[in-house]
Amino acid sequence: MMDFKTLENQPIGTRIDLDLLLGQVRWNPDGLIPAIAQQQDTGEVLMLAWMNEQALRETLSTGQVCYWSRSRQTYWRKGESSGHRQRLVEARLDCDGDALLLLVNQQGPACHTYRPNCFYVQVNDTGGTIISQPE
Amino acid sequence: MMDFKTLENQPIGTRIDLDLLLGQVRWNPDGLIPAIAQQQDTGEVLMLAWMNEQALRETLSTGQVCYWSRSRQTYWRKGESSGHRQRLVEARLDCDGDALLLLVNQQGPACHTYRPNCFYVQVNDTGGTIISQPE
Numbered sequence: 526m527m528d529f530k531t532l533e534n535q536p537i538g539t540r541i542d543l544d545l546l547l548g549q550v551r552w553n554p555d556g557l558i559p560a561i562a563q564q565q566d567t568g569e570v571l572m573l574a575w576m577n578e579q580a581l582r583e584t585l586s587t588g589q590v591c592y593w594s595r596s597r598q599t600y601w602r603k604g605e606s607s608g609h610r611q612r613l614v615e616a617r618l619d620c621d622g623d624a625l626l627l628l629v630n631q632q633g634p635a636c637h638t639y640r641p642n643c644f645y646v647q648v649n650d651t652g653g654t655i656i657s658q659p660e
Numbered sequence: 661m662m663d664f665k666t667l668e669n670q671p672i673g674t675r676i677d678l679d680l681l682l683g684q685v686r687w688n689p690d691g692l693i694p695a696i697a698q699q700q701d702t703g704e705v706l707m708l709a710w711m712n713e714q715a716l717r718e719t720l721s722t723g724q725v726c727y728w729s730r731s732r733q734t735y736w737r738k739g740e741s742s743g744h745r746q747r748l749v750e751a752r753l754d755c756d757g758d759a760l761l762l763l764v765n766q767q768g769p770a771c772h773t774y775r776p777n778c779f780y781v782q783v784n785d786t787g788g789t790i791i792s793q794p795e
Contacts, residue, residue: 532781532790533773539790546781546788559694559759561705568703570696573759585785617779618788620771624694624708626779636755638668644752644761646667646681650720653681653753655667655674 529622543585547578551623557593558625562635565614565628571635572643574601576625581616588613590629609633634660664757678720682713686758692728693760697770700749700763706770707778709736711760716751723748725764744768769795 527541528549552558557575564571574592576584580600583591590611594601604610611629618625636643639659647654662676663684687693692710699706709727711719715735718726725746729736739745746764753760771778774794782789 529781532788535790537790537793541781541788543783543785543787546783559708561696561708563703563705568698570698570705570761573694573696573754581783582785585783616783617791618781618783619708619778620773620775620780621778622781624778625783626705638755640755643754643756643759645755646664646676646753646757648678648681648716648720648751648753648760650678650717652678653667653676655670655672656752658672 529620533620546618547581549622550578550618551621552578553623555595557595558623560592560625560627562590562611562627562629562631564631566630569642570644571611571629571631571641574603581625584613584627585616590627604632607633607637609635611635664755668755681753682716684757685713685753686756687713688758690730692730693758695727695760695762697725697746697762697764697766699766701765704777705779706746706764706766706776709738716760719748719762720751725762739767742768742772744770746770 556577560576562571577593580591580593590603592601610632615628645657647656691712695711697706712728715726715728725738727736745767750763780792782791
């Protein structure tokens with residue numbers, strides 16, 4: 526059985542079939558997995574959103590990132606209304622199959638606030654500070 | 661009320677008190693938030709793990725990253741047994757207060773498999789491929 530525990534010890538280049546792999550992903554009770562979007566050339570972490578299996582399959586087959594919107598309970602084809610699309614360059618699952626890293630090419634700002642990325646509230650042991658503004 | 665929606669429109673440098681901020685964080689039903697660890701100088705995304713409020717407060721006050729282990733249901737002071745610690749450089753919350761980005765200095769491999777990061781199963785529309793090996 527090629528589960529994530531078994532994959533740990535496999536050499537570089539080892540392949541696993543997509544259906545088999547997705548059957549081993551540890552979807553949460555809502556059938557979702559967190560997906561980190563990272564701008565592929567600069568390394569900037571843009572956002573974190575969620576995918577179900579169908580959103581991931583669509584993303585892999587179309588190359589256009591599609592999330593599952595938990596607030597709207599529907600597919601969220603990033604940029605469909607805003608034009609701020611994410612083109613998939615590469616997707617990677619983590620060691621225990623419960624997180625995704627998406628290397629993307631982001632068009633325009635990734636954040637709905639029109640900031641380049643969503644992580645603009647710096648936190649330290651005294652509080653938070655806004656560190657970027659809409660562009 | 662300084663919630664995340666209100667923060668969206670505040671200028672750079674706007675401050676919010678820690679207790680107030682953490683009271684607005686959208687912890688999941690288990691009291692957790694996903695935290696992305698990114699190596700601060702190279703931009704490498706190392707791993708994704710989870711924090712509860714106490715783990716986040718400890719991380720902010722000690723500068724040493726502490727997660728909540730969902731499998732072991734206890735605090736997970738990264739590197740406590742392995743020595744592969746994460747020193748916090750900066751923490752950032754996202755626009756809707758339900759994800760954390762941790763800029764860190766990682767000592768040794770971040771992954772329990774002794775790979776530099778946890779994202780070593782590349783996925784495309786035909787399947788997965790192992791792309792790194794333990795160091």
